[in-house]
Amino acid sequence: MKKKLNLTQVAKQLGVSIATVSNAFNRPDQLSAKLRERILSESSKLGYHGPNLAARSLRMGASGVIGVMLADSLSYSFSDPVASQLLQGVSEVLVDNKKQLLLLSGNLDSAEQSSAESLPDGFILYGTIKGKSLEQIERLGKPIVKVDCRTEGTHTVNIDNEAGSKAVAQHAFTHSLLTHKKDINVAILGLRLIDSARVCRLMPEDVCADSQEISQSRLKGYMQAASQCNINIELNKIWHIPINETTSAELAAREALTTFPRPDILLCMSDVIALSAVRVARELGIDIPGQLQVTGFDDIPEAARSQPSLTTVCQQSIEKGRVAAKLLLDSISNDIETQHIVLNTRLVVRNSCPN
């Protein structure tokens, strides 16, 4: 195992100055092309592949690393299709711009990862990140872009949750009004509507009209569509699901689908929930879309593939990641003024039974 080389040693070996080697790596215009070529190839032969990042960023005050902090645990985020799509978009832009990606979780106790937070040149914060982690990052004074989280002070990238959920609910309602009986029964499977780790129904105080939480916006959209169609949605037909996973979702769906009278429509705040609901309905022998309409939100890839496929709201998660990353890189290099980007959603009607 070779010793670790540094600039000084390489310079000595090649018989040139230390500054010249540094320039060969960072400032091609400061020396002749031939010399640069020679230095690059020789030093590579020696086993030196460029400046040490720690030293370099210590000296320069910038590292070329972008931190992405996720509100949920890293491990969970990799299993969540929406988070994965966001990361997909982010990484695409970062790779294009030769930036590195450091993943941080925002749900860690205390200052356990504090030292790592000092490295990145800027941060993308995904979801609602609370407490210490947020404060620490904000205190660094480095550029921040928040995604799926409304705040004033920093750049944000959001989608129009209210319009999206309103559109999909309207679609479901009008479809039911045309083909069904008059008295329509609606249940809502909500994602993270309140601060509880259990699947449960809502209480009167849980609907806050002016909350900035995205799930409350989605709820508002559903409610607007309902009142436009003269449909009443009872509070005890609204479920809170604490995490976007099949287990909790199936639990809630089973509860909702075994209430009486049984819902004709299940409005789900995510595709993962909706797909779980579809499975539960199948288990219970409920025909979709004959006896039950299920709508989703997100438009994850599986929503198109599944049988039956899912009517949902496309929220362009990949594009959201791209936009956030571009905005961050822009604000790192250009010191632009605070932007609040809102991406459009699009109603995706499927639910057609192919066979």
Add this chain to the structure above:
Amino acid sequence: MKKKLNLTQVAKQLGVSIATVSNAFNRPDQLSAKLRERILSESSKLGYHGPNLAARSLRMGASGVIGVMLADSLSYSFSDPVASQLLQGVSEVLVDNKKQLLLLSGNLDSAEQSSAESLPDGFILYGTIKGKSLEQIERLGKPIVKVDCRTEGTHTVNIDNEAGSKAVAQHAFTHSLLTHKKDINVAILGLRLIDSARVCRLMPEDVCADSQEISQSRLKGYMQAASQCNINIELNKIWHIPINETTSAELAAREALTTFPRPDILLCMSDVIALSAVRVARELGIDIPGQLQVTGFDDIPEAARSQPSLTTVCQQSIEKGRVAAKLLLDSISNDIETQHIVLNTRLVVRNSCPN
């Protein structure tokens, strides 16, 4: 925006020495508990949240960051269920051990990310990483764990691909032999069997019995099962699919399912491919499992959820990630001897039609 604080300034403000502040953060035993408390809370109030990572790792020669390099592009990897599961397992262990996760792609031209590679204390290499990137990382002399890639010199974590694919093929064959006609027609949808970016069938020279590539191992497993059951698999019934995505997979599946005589069994080297094949079969009006058996590999979550659910080989991707991460952390701190871990696979029989 506050100025960036450093140890020296904090020490001055608090009227203690710089070494003491450093010790307060890193070596609690070097000072009295009270003083430590005071320093920690005061410096937090001042806006100092712990040592700068660049400086710290420059001085210590270690950063607390683990690099995960993926053979495919980052962006693609986030969309691949198997890679996501691996990352899930890795991140679980890293978070538990308070390590940070730096993501690198192994398919970048030249030395574009060279400086970032100097930061991590060790690397997990996922898949077959070729060329410059690999050399550079190996030359650093830092611990490396390779996953899904057989080599001698470094730690490796693999699964028993041959046994897994043999088992699933045997299952399909015996099932067909019991219920079907005598003359069984088999096609294989292979993943990355050769070095080509196109969907195509294999040529005689493409089957190399002694290749270390995981897909060749899987092919070997299929072939062994076939010869045990006296089944002949023609070379032009083996497809190469360059990437684990639905588009390529559907293309190959369509080709395979429109050959004559039509295959009775489709052995797929991944679940993504198998699920795509199931969809294509449905489009073509082919009944599963009546007219066609489809088997997968990986056991991604969607394989259990899909309709019909998929018979496949569980390869414990999450556990693989955990094992790799633990091995890496172990070899960073303990200088252990080179390990070659092979995880078992498990046949998962599903394909039962629930309704």
Add this chain to the structure above:
DNA sequence: TTGAAAGCGTTACCAT
């Protein structure tokens, strides 16, 4: 094109 030198913020050793 080069050499010398000043830091960047930290840690660890050696004194006190």
Add this chain to the structure above:
DNA sequence: ATGGTAACGCTTTCAA
């Protein structure tokens, strides 16, 4: 228990 200080590897400025 605390303080002083050299060194980690690099970039950049300045003068030659």
